[in-house]
Amino acid sequence: MHETLFSEKLIDKIKEKKSYICIGLDPNFEGKKSIPNFLLRKHNNNHNAAILEFNKQIIDSTHKLTPIYKPQIAFYEKYNAQNALEHTIDYIHKKNCLAILDAKRNDIGNTSKAYKNNIFGTLNADATTLNAYLGIDSIKPFIQDKGKGVFILVKTSNQSSGDFQDKYLVSGMLMNVLNHNIELDNIENGGIIKKSENGVLSLKFTKNLLKMINEQDSIVKSGELELFNTNYIAMARLVHSWGKSTQPAFKTKYPYTNVGAVVGATYPEQLKVIRHEIPNSIILIPGYGAQGGTAKDIIHGFNEDGFGAIINSSRGINYAYVKEIKGQKYSETEYGEAATASACLMRNSINQVLKEANLI
Incomplete structure (x- = not known):
């Protein structure tokens, strides 16, 4: 019996949950979209403890609606909350979900190995995001384990992504x-x-x-x-090549590799092109909701088999309590209920678009 590939585990959970959404876990204490103040007061201004309680409630409220979560490491580093991050990933696994650590690491040699050992070893994430500007040397340590996955930055959702990615x-x-x-x-x-x-x-x-x-x-x-x-097409072709090079000799359950791509929902036309270049890679699509991406924008990220993409929303679900959802208002103590409503709305919107396109 061969080791289950990350891509196999992810698609199995997508089928089980009937959901393509990925929920980011980006703790923040500043501004309107933030962790409710009462949690920080409850834990005597201990950011680590407040973050962990907040994350657990979000996970409790949404784990039946998503196959995978995506904590962004920068927010945990900002609040010196690495302990909360480690326990969050452990809690995600206890709830029968997967975890992508959004770290965008980019280095070579022993440094790259150290990053990999922390992400896949100490923190036990199932996958991570990588910046592949340094080439295959920066990717190799991360693609040795068949049970782990990587998502390479290809066409990102930010407005200035074209400064380099769109250059010929x-x-x-x-x-x-x-x-x-x-x-x-x-x-x-x-x-x-x-x-x-x-x-x-x-x-x-x-x-x-x-x-x-x-x-x-x-x-x-x-x-x-x-x-x-x-440049984004060149990177997509590298993703395809790297993914193919990691495929085992035995027949896998699905035609997808462990090397995926990050392509923003804010660039639907480019998403269509990239999908054609990487038919065997799963695309992580950020930019949904808060950054302006819609369910209709992500349709080109999918293959004809109805798989090939997961769509991320972070702030739109984490801090859904600050907005009205389908006429319903929420208090800060109801942030879990609001997260459920927002995640359910996102899942249903995406599934409806896929049904209309005869993809599911």
Whole structure:
């Protein structure tokens, strides 16, 4: 009997709960959307204790509605509440759910191994988020354990994500052509440059230009040569490659790898493109609710089998008590009930959209 993959565990729980939502656990004591003050008073200003009680109530109120939670490590570090984080993950497991530690680590060598040992060992998270700017060296330690998963930042939900992620880079295929000493600027009888739906620039060959390239060369695909692609597409292709490299030799329960991607709900068109690039990866979709993403925005994150994506909401569920939900108002002592109502509304909205698209 083989070790159950993280992707298998996640999809099993999605099917069990009939839910694709991921609930972030982001403790905060400042501003309107925050942990109720009475909890801090109750614990004599002990942030660690207040956070743990708050998290347990949120989990108690929502664990039947979600397969997975996502604590963001920065908030626990901010309040020196690592103990609350460790016990929160343990409590998530006791409630038959999984935990993604949102840490976005990015380093190499022994440092990367140390991060991995803390996240998957000490804290016992089931998965984590990673920034893969340093390449495979920063990812390797995290993908050795078949029972654990990673979600690589590909196209993030923030407004300035395009500063780097949307920039074009010269494709490897174009570099191969340049190495063949083909003059791409001399193509008046050779081909035309066009832009595809996903923003990739390519050169459409005519017969004259095709004669310049060996027909057996792998750089030619269906008479077109990709010239440039965006950084987020390049990262998505790495995610696909890394995921495939980790797949075991035996047949798995589902066609998904343990290497997933983070793609914001705030960029639905890019989500559609990335889904095509990574058919075997699960996409973690943040940006739902508070950042403006809607149920209809996330539809392109799913495959035809009705799987392939989980949608995260943090503040919208954690601090739902500050808003009116379907005409119902809540007091700060009813933050658990409000979280239940908000999570239920999110789950039902997403499921309805998927049903309308014949995906479930």
